[in-house]
Amino acid sequence: MKKSLVLIVFSLLLMCCNAQNTAVDSVDKSEILETNARPKLVVGIVVDQMRYDYLTRFDAKFGDGGFKRMMSEGFNCKNNHFNYIPTYTGPGHASVYTGTTPKYHGIIGNNWYDKDTKEMVYCAGDDSVASIGTEDKAGKMSPRRMQTTTFGDENRLFTQMQGKTIGISLKDRGAILPAGHAANAAYWFHGRDEGSWISSSFYMTDLPQWVKDFNTSEAAESYLKEWNTVYDIMTYTESGPDENTFEGGFRGKEKATFPYDLKALSADNRGFDILKATPYGNSLTADFAMAAIKAENLGQDAITDVLTVSFSSTDYVGHNFGVNSKEIEDTYIRLDKDLERFFKYLDTTVGKGEYTVFLTADHGAVDVPNYLTSVKIPAGYLDNRARKEKFNLFLKATYGTEEIVENISNDQIFLNREKVKALGLNLIDVQNEIALEQLSYESVSKVYTATTMSTTSFSTGIEALLQNGFSQKRSGDIILVNDSAFISYGKTGSTHGSGLNYDTHVPLLFFGKGIKHGETYDKTVIPDIAPTISALLGISFPNGATGSVLGFVID
Numbered sequence: 001m002k003k004s005l006v007l008i009v010f011s012l013l014l015m016c017c018n019a020q021n022t023a024v025d026s027v028d029k030s031e032i033l034e035t036n037a038r039p040k041l042v043v044g045i046v047v048d049q050m051r052y053d054y055l056t057r058f059d060a061k062f063g064d065g066g067f068k069r070m071m072s073e074g075f076n077c078k079n080n081h082f083n084y085i086p087t088y089t090g091p092g093h094a095s096v097y098t099g100t101t102p103k104y105h106g107i108i109g110n111n112w113y114d115k116d117t118k119e120m121v122y123c124a125g126d127d128s129v130a131s132i133g134t135e136d137k138a139g140k141m142s143p144r145r146m147q148t149t150t151f152g153d154e155n156r157l158f159t160q161m162q163g164k165t166i167g168i169s170l171k172d173r174g175a176i177l178p179a180g181h182a183a184n185a186a187y188w189f190h191g192r193d194e195g196s197w198i199s200s201s202f203y204m205t206d207l208p209q210w211v212k213d214f215n216t217s218e219a220a221e222s223y224l225k226e227w228n229t230v231y232d233i234m235t236y237t238e239s240g241p242d243e244n245t246f247e248g249g250f251r252g253k254e255k256a257t258f259p260y261d262l263k264a265l266s267a268d269n270r271g272f273d274i275l276k277a278t279p280y281g282n283s284l285t286a287d288f289a290m291a292a293i294k295a296e297n298l299g300q301d302a303i304t305d306v307l308t309v310s311f312s313s314t315d316y317v318g319h320n321f322g323v324n325s326k327e328i329e330d331t332y333i334r335l336d337k338d339l340e341r342f343f344k345y346l347d348t349t350v351g352k353g354e355y356t357v358f359l360t361a362d363h364g365a366v367d368v369p370n371y372l373t374s375v376k377i378p379a380g381y382l383d384n385r386a387r388k389e390k391f392n393l394f395l396k397a398t399y400g401t402e403e404i405v406e407n408i409s410n411d412q413i414f415l416n417r418e419k420v421k422a423l424g425l426n427l428i429d430v431q432n433e434i435a436l437e438q439l440s441y442e443s444v445s446k447v448y449t450a451t452t453m454s455t456t457s458f459s460t461g462i463e464a465l466l467q468n469g470f471s472q473k474r475s476g477d478i479i480l481v482n483d484s485a486f487i488s489y490g491k492t493g494s495t496h497g498s499g500l501n502y503d504t505h506v507p508l509l510f511f512g513k514g515i516k517h518g519e520t521y522d523k524t525v526i527p528d529i530a531p532t533i534s535a536l537l538g539i540s541f542p543n544g545a546t547g548s549v550l551g552f553v554i555d
């Protein structure tokens with residue numbers, strides 16, 4: 001009785017399958033293409049060091065086709081934050097695309113102290129691969145240190161490796177980490193005397209012809225020209241005076257004021273590298289991204305491709321001139337124009353409504369502390385040398401040796417565990433004693449130990465951000481938090497890395513296929529982006545994703 005029921009069900013199933021097969025056979029391929037619910041291309045854009053308030057501060061200067069098009073056609077998440085510390089470029093790019101935090105993807109900094117090899121390592125560095133497109137070691141890079149997948153990786157798996165993933169950025173880590181492990185390619189810019197886009201043997205044995213053609217087209221040379229403001233500088237009322245004491249500027253030019261003759265200045269500023277710290281670095285990135293779309297036929301069929309583009313110049317300009325500079329304002333006005341050009345290109349090559357774009361940042365940045373103190377806001381600079389001297393005296397007096405500490409980097413103290421053992425000390429006691437000592441230092445506001453991070457679950461506050469950024473295997477023994485707006489940096493320009501709002505609050509815009517029009521002040525976090533894109537594509541989430549699907553942005 002049972003057996004025959006199973007048989008009947010089975011034959012019914014077979015009939016259904018057959019019917020479905022004939023139905024599929026009878027429609028032609030173009031119809032499938034038209035009814036495909038997925039975008040043909042997903043473009044992920046990261047603007048390096050973009051604070052949320054740039055969207056609102058420079059609003060009056062933006063055109064209708066760039067940032068404003070994303071807002072008027074798409075969805076604006078106005079209260080979007082990083083939910084971990086440290087807010088650096090490597091962790092930022094990894095978190096956007098893996099949908100999780102350093103605790104899981106393992107990119108705990110741009111550089112960090114490797115406890116096994118006992119040396120500093122670079123997040124994208126890989127000595128086992130070779131440079132492609134240059135003799136320089138700048139191409140010896142891969143995503144090997146990132147421990148989880150990106151949504152681009154998952155799309156590769158989902159499409160049986162037919163959907164392409166390509167990563168592009170002036171910075172190697174801005175191209176490599178977003179694209180992921182199974183990417184077809186990642187390209188980044190090598191300046192100096194070469195000015196060309198390069199890659200690594202992790203992806204390929206030789207640059208494709210279109211990249212070689214782009215490199216010989218003198219595209220980079222064409223941007224070694226004058227940099228002046230797009231509009232009359234007198235109309236740039238949203239930023240501070242052009243001449244002030246808070247800016248770095250270029251070598252070979254006394255004042256950090258417009259105009260800048262980039263061709264003349266390039267000799268003293270590492271050749272083509274000068275382009276990185278000007279808005280033209282972003283224009284060159286957009287040019288290269290469009291060349292990639294064309295040559296690689298991205299978004300030309302129903303199988304979704306993924307293109308990741310990171311605009312790095314905004315970060316270099318912010319570090320050099322500070323977040324309140326005329327130079328930053330002009331850089332964002334010009335980026336807005338590059339975005340407009342890029343979206344128009346996507347309209348004509350992929351088709352309006354056939355692609356999906358999101359735009360966010362890898363971190364924000366602090367106002368120049370000297371500027372903040374000039375308007376009476378608490379801020380300042382850390383005196384690392386004095387701190388280290390005081391600390392060494394403590395170590396000598398308490399343990400008889402300074403060698404008990406192996407490394408101090410990224411506001412973390414790494415203990416020499418062998419030494420702790422050899423001295424017959426208890427690791428947890430040493431962590432606690434050092435934490436207490438550090439807390440007595442000027443401008444240190446909070447201190448936690450690795451043991452606390454591993455044994456307590458924090459759901460709110462700075463502790464939760466530290467925990468999301470903490471890797472048991474890779475992070476240090478003692479973790480320091482500095483006072484608000486206190487930085488380890490030169491006296492000019494801005495930087496980032498903290499868990500404070502100026503570093504965590506960044507734009508999150510979605511637009512294009514499958515995206516609703518709207519906006520929200522509900523809090524969203526960076527790891528929500530990759531699950532949301534994965535849901536839109538109907539693919540598996542990145543394997544370590546911890547973020548949530550932002551269902552309200554999906555149409």
Ligand code: ZN
Pocket residue numbers: 048049088089090092315362363
């Ligand atoms: Zn960055």
Ligand code: ZN
Pocket residue numbers: 241242243244247256257258321325326327
């Ligand atoms: Zn200036």
Ligand code: ZN
Pocket residue numbers: 049089315319495496
């Ligand atoms: Zn930076």
